[in-house]
Amino acid sequence: MGYTITEKIFSAHLKGKKVKADEFVYASVDLALGNDITAPIAIDQFKKIGIGKVFNRKKVVLVPDHFIPAKDIKSAQQAKVLREFAAEQKIVHYYEVGRMGIEHALLPELGIIEPGKLIIGADSHTCTYGALSAFATGVGSTDLAAVWATGYCWFKVPKTIKFIYRGKFKKWVCGKDIILYTIGKIGVDGALYKAMEFTGQVIKSLSMDERLTMANMAIEAGGKSGIIAPDEKTFEYLKTVNAKRYKGKSGQKQFISDMKRWKSFYSDADAEYETVVEINVSDIEPQVALPHLPSNTKAVGKVKKMRVDQVVIGSCTNGRISDLRIAAKILKGKKVHPKVRCIVFPATQAIYLEALKEGLLEIFINAEAVVSTPTCGPCLGGHMGILAEGERAVATTNRNFVGRMGHKNSEVVLSSPAVAAASAITGYISHPDAV
């Protein structure tokens, strides 16, 4: 029997020991990430271990992005804890306001995620990096502290559910619709403790941005990770984000050697899967997830007139440049409905700058949307767009739990950037064709 890509990544972090699903392992970790909410606890725990220095200052990542720019004094204090720890430990990957972005959009664009890496993060959406063929999973703060102290983490190697996507997208359908549809099909615990491996012709044709969106939401099906095998698009992406490293003749040589290593991470034809789920995307309409679970999905056309107070376009799920391009395409020359607040937040500074250069920000502002600084703020009901009692938002984010974006009697409907932008114009949940 062969191995899944996930089993191969674990085996590569166990000094050559080959492992299969369900085995408990103590594996070496390549990157260990925390943010301004989770890292302060990790730092507190780390100090209790009493060993002074982190295992490797180049493998620790700290991104203050959740309540940052600081929304209140307590949040400022938490950010200060990170800042001081980063300075004291000489952390290489610490990103301050002005350089930071939403962690899961930032790390891939920095070029520090690559196929075969084993990454943990004290943030549940760490699974995003599976789009770049890494095994990446969310953990809590104490786990993070333990990795900082030891360089290792314990895992149960997950079984894998293989998803095969076939068919052709209808107009406006994108990666977000497919992952919402998948979660709707298997439920919020449908992949509990499992790796979700996304395969098939449809995945091959998806852009890296859309792949990141899909892997990002694996956790919303309970998945331990979402993963996509590396292909030409992966290599092209890594070449672009690491343009400096791969410049010139010696750079080219380095790229070829790196690519050879990346290519060794794929699932064997006879790998063992727990189940295989086949999905034909040809019949799928743009999706929404109605309150209060990401699995509560419906084709947008089947939603009865539902008023919208706020539209949020951004987040680690859909705040990348291609998401902003789609939203801008729909909002161009139009106005946000007078009763709607539309908030666009590019996920990183680089995305913000690119959107600026492409004229997207001008389109948003002319449409009377507001463009915010990169932050996780509104997505988790932190700041920069909290909902009042009885209000409803359409958001390109990843969760629509009770009170997620504000008051416990407010609602969040999840959608793609296209549906969100269309809804901003009409004032109710709308198919992009409606505008």
Place this chain on the structure above:
Amino acid sequence: MKIKGKAWKFGNNINTDEIIAARYLNTFDAKELGSHCMEDINKEFPKKISKGDIIVAGKNFGCGSSREHAPIAIKGCGISCVIAESFARIFYRNAINIGLPILISQDAPRHIKEKNIIEINAIDGVINDLTQKKTYSTDKFADFMQEIVNSGGLLNWIRKKGLAKR
């Protein structure tokens, strides 16, 4: 170790936003977090419970965010143990890592009623519903996990094993 308390029932897919809303994540003080535990789905829950009470829930308890604030809040408000049909993965790790007792049982959550008095023997994993006079067994932890539980959490386990060295 014996745990005894009143049961507080919750349904399926109780997520970490419901356990502790993000608006309180600018601190990790256990008492403060505890005072807001579950408030969006069961108003004044922390005031209603007595120290030592037990949460009894359905499937996928603790799904959503990785915030360790969730088990800290549960512990902080005085809950002594969570029994559920299943736990979301990160919450499960976090609870074990910080030493919040959790038990998996298929039957207990389906039969135990709110405010029943429950007694748990955490060593052999037996749940006694003293009100309904019924006994339930629980899923055993894997040996590896039991080792962490026995050590009193992850940091103690690391210390005991001498894994953090420079």
